[in-house]
Amino acid sequence: MNKRQVSAAERLEREPIAKLLWWSCSQTTFSVGVYGIYALTNAWFVARGVGPDALAAVNLAAPLLLFLGAISTTLGVGAASVVSRSLGNNRPEHAARATGNAIVFFLLAALVVTVVGLIFHEPILRLLGADETTMPFAKPYAVILLCGSVFSTGFSAIVRAEGSFSFSVFLWLVPVVCQVVLDPLLIFVLNLGVSGAALGTVGGQMVSAGMAFWFFFLKRKRPYRLKTQHLRIALLVIGPILSIGAPSFLAGLGVTALVALVNAQLAAFGVATVAAYAVCARMQTFLLMPQNGITQGVQPIVSFNRGRGRTDRVDHTMRLALAATSIYGIAAAALVALTAPWIVGVFVQDDELLALGSRSLTIVSIGLVFSGVPQLISAYFQAIGRPAASYVLSIGTVILLKIPLVIALVRFGPTGIWMALPLGEAASAAVALLLLRKAHRREGWLERNWLVANGGNGAQGSQLTGRNGAPDLG
Secondary structure, eight states, rough: OHHHHHHHHHHHHHHHHHHHHHHHHHHHHHHHEEEHHHHHHHHHHHHHOOOOHHHHHHHHHHHHHHHHHHHHHHHHHHHHHHHHHHTTTHHHHHHHHHHHHHHHHHHHHHHHHHHHHHHHHHHHHTTTTOOOOTTTHHHHHHHHHHHHHGGGGOHHHHHHHHOOOOHHHHHHHHHHHHHHHHIIIIIIISSSSHHHHHHHHHHHHEEEEEEEEIIIIIOOOOSSSOOOGEEEEEEHHHHHHHHHHHHHHHHHHHHHHOOOOOOOOOOTTTTHHHHHHHHHHHHHHHHHHHHHHHHHHHHHHHHHHHTTOHHHHHHHHHHHHHHHHHHHHHHHHHHHHHHHHHHHHOOOOOOOHHHHHHHHHHHGGHHHHHHHHHHHHHHHHHHTTTTTTHHHIIHIIIIIIIIHHHHHHHHGHHHHHHHHHHHHHHHHHHHHHHHHHHHHHHHHHHHHHHHHHHTTTOOTOOSSSSSSSSSSOO
16 A cells, blocks of 8 residues: 555544544535535525425425435445445455445446336326426426436445545535536526526536546555456445445435425425425435534444454444534524524525425424434444344334324324424434444443453453454454
8 A cells, every 4th residue: 555545544543533533524524514505505596596386396306316315325335334344454456346346236226217217207206296386397307317317426435435535525515516506507597497407416416426437447546446347246245235235225215205205295285385395305404414424424434443343443433423413413403493484584585485494494403403313323333334223223213203203293284294303313313322222232242251262361352353363243
């Protein structure tokens, strides 16, 4: 390895956790925060440039984009875990094969989504709640997004997995700048309406995909560069990636199903209610970005140190990250409660929409107090190569807690639906903390028994991997 690569590895293994976590999470939070800003500006351009009906339609089509995101996140998170642990164990060739397999598998999956989506997009949109008012806007928006699905990821998680945090920031920043420039040009100047909004999104995605191609295939001074042999799908390579990343797919699928259900239930109360929730959903996306950034920043630290056997650093990382995501959630929810009418007023001017949107945003944002906990703990289990608990958090909580709450509280109207969302987050956080506590008790028991079996030698007590002579709990 060159000096830069050694420095990145040493930083992940030796730098004080508080400093390392701040360095990692600040960059990932900035990256995803930039996308959150785009989600807000995109909603503003559509609301002001086309109208509330178009904004409602864009939100109804959002599950299609969420589904594509679930596929890319599955492969990105799964491959990132394998890449980090492979580099931690000095196996760059295995890391290259994992990256190549993830990219090819995503392209194949995206092509399938495009073909199936284009054939069945109209019935899918009607299932998601589109009607005669919103279909003329939702249909072109969905078709353009589906046509650009092969460009819908830059695999920033894999970039971060090898310690290239700065480039992962640019993978978010540069495409979003392009999208923010394209949206007003296409919507206001060329008068393309929601089609312009979709084209702006796909244009930014194409930039991200191009940057990722350069990084993985052409950039020098990296632990590995992709070659043709790394692109051949191998079951022994893609299998672990899918296994580790599957909870992310199920989480994305669960979010997609939940958003679709909420939109469909709200559609029964009128387009204005759906448009009000659209503003709330975009704002919530933005507010969740710091928690997403903390989660993404934690993963390479946990995976790398797990590969090195430094469970003491893994535990310290999780304690600090849980505290950070919880404190942020409380502060964000309090801020929204004080400013909700002003925030919604930036997007809409209609009095009915302003009232509905303010109430929706205030209630739903209570969930920020809890929402960072389950996603962080789920990512922790994925990062250490133990996805079983992540399945419970990713899909189990959606099926058994969140969806039933929405169905049960719909009898109280839109307010009941909005109340169901933070209640579901609170219940999911409780389940996540119980699973984490159980996992730590199990690992502590295994470590104690290993020490007893080895004559009480505590020299490697905090380094539980075969590389250091102790059992790998992953």
